[in-house]
Amino acid sequence: MLLTTLHLAWRELRANLMRSILTTLGIIVGVAAVVMVVTLGQGVTQQITSDIASLGRNILFVFPAVQQRSGPPVQVQPFRAADVRAIERQISGLNGVSPEASRANTALYGNKKWDTQVSGATNSFFPVREWPIAQGRQFTAGEISGGRAVCILGRTPLRELFGRQRALGAEIRVANFSCTVIGVLSAKGQSTFGQDQDDLILMPLETVQRRIIGNINIPNIVISVRTAELVPKAQKDITKLLRERRNIREGENDNFTIRDVASIASLVASTTAILTAGLSGVAAISLLVGGIGIMNIMLVSVTERTREIGIRLAIGALERDVLWQFLIEAVLLSCLGGVIGAVLGLVGSWLLTIPLGVPFVLSPWVVVVSFGFSAAIGIIFGFFPARRAARLDPIEALRYE
């Protein structure tokens, strides 16, 4: 019975091919738009989260300052090497603690010159940042404690200063001293926000502090926690430890900030999710319009086929039978639109991911939901015309010219 009805509906739609196509167009456009927006949104979200994850997993950033509502962060009291040692010793569940101090500076080699970021760090930098050395070696203990003039180059200064020349062992000039290249970092690429992460020169922390910045403050501590589950506890313990060390009384606000990458990632992800939802909401309005188109055409169809309905009712069709016939026709129409729209949306977003440089995320969820949504539209907007058909008086309907 269902198969017969489906077959009948298909024939009816084919008989009015042009009309069917135009009617479905509304649904096709709506579903395609929703699928495209959601697919691209998911691609962007995935790219951002993977970029943020590339900063390192389960990372906490600690700054000795508090972001004010407006204006620059206020720094009350800097971190010192003792704070780093205290965190290393007293907080459990950490992979490593990397104190860092950076300053913009110019590096010179031969007649080449490159403005870059000079960062002071310890060997904890490499595991904490998950950023291995590609050539050469790490700092030695002596180089770190002695604040020696050695450096490890990021990919960008390496390319700009040395080109294809060998860099290891060469002397470059930074600030007012010359410095031996002992290693090269692996490439990290651009960050989500378009920043070239490879544009840096790494030196022992003390070298940067004494020779470039001129104090022993540590403006930035990066901490890697062993597992994601341990992050909240580590954050709490570090807060408690730093409050003690900085003599903050009960009830007073922190004068330092701890930020974890996961929360930044989830913030960004939720922002794109809201954006995606908003845009697909706009796209869904065209689905609504498409639904109204289907209702319109079904009403026309019911009027045109009044006699047919009369015949069916006269020879023993129940109201239910006629209702189903028209409902199935409407649902078939909208589902066909849904399938075509989903395919077009997926192809369209796949084509768009290439120039946008966003990964193509095929989520079956989107396809299933948009298909279900178009079927629902068919049911909702097909119901009224179908009920109208089912309630026709067979005597009147048979007399209809």
Added chain:
Amino acid sequence: MTSPLLEFRKVSKIYGKGEAEVRALDNVDLQIRQGEFVAVMGPSGSGKSTTMNILGCLDTPTKGKYLFSGLDVSDLTRNQRALLRRHYIGFVFQGFNLLKRTTALENTALPLVYRGTPSAERRERAMQALTLVGLADRWDHTSSELSGGQQQRVAIARALVSDPAVVFADEPTGNLDTSRSHEIMTLLTKLNADRGITICLVTHEEEIAAYAKRQVRFRDGRIASDTNGTSRGGK
């Protein structure tokens, strides 16, 4: 005496209310037995169409009782009457009323679709019905590819396919020329004689009514005459 297949007991059908009240049927008593071939006649507005609609369970009386094989139809819901039509009644209309873009076979099989008959059996029975009306070789023609007389024969095949207790034919020859009309009437007479199908025919043509064994004449919502004229007109 067997009990009648169709029975009107003081049936009235009233349209409108108060001043505008129209009595289409006024206290009509009528009995039709199994196997009869009845022609219902009368000028337009005499109540013959209303009688057919009520007999065919498409409509219900305002007053009185209509018994279909002893079952009171007046109390039935729309859907219950649809089921009654589905299982016991066949219709032939003046305008043929076949589905467009649909083959003779599919048109004939339509009542069986609503009975839930499996598709193979539907084809077989529809083919038998088409053979009976002499259109077996045209089974795959759509309505528009058939002549008026052929369309009406398909409509008769559709009315017969479900082996109904009674077939109602409302001006079945109204849209046909004389020779096609006689073909159709001969077919109906044969079905009544050979298969014992009760046939109720509405017409305003004496010549067509003469094929029936009994003529019931309506005038102003009442039965004016009820004759058992077995005289056969035409061939």
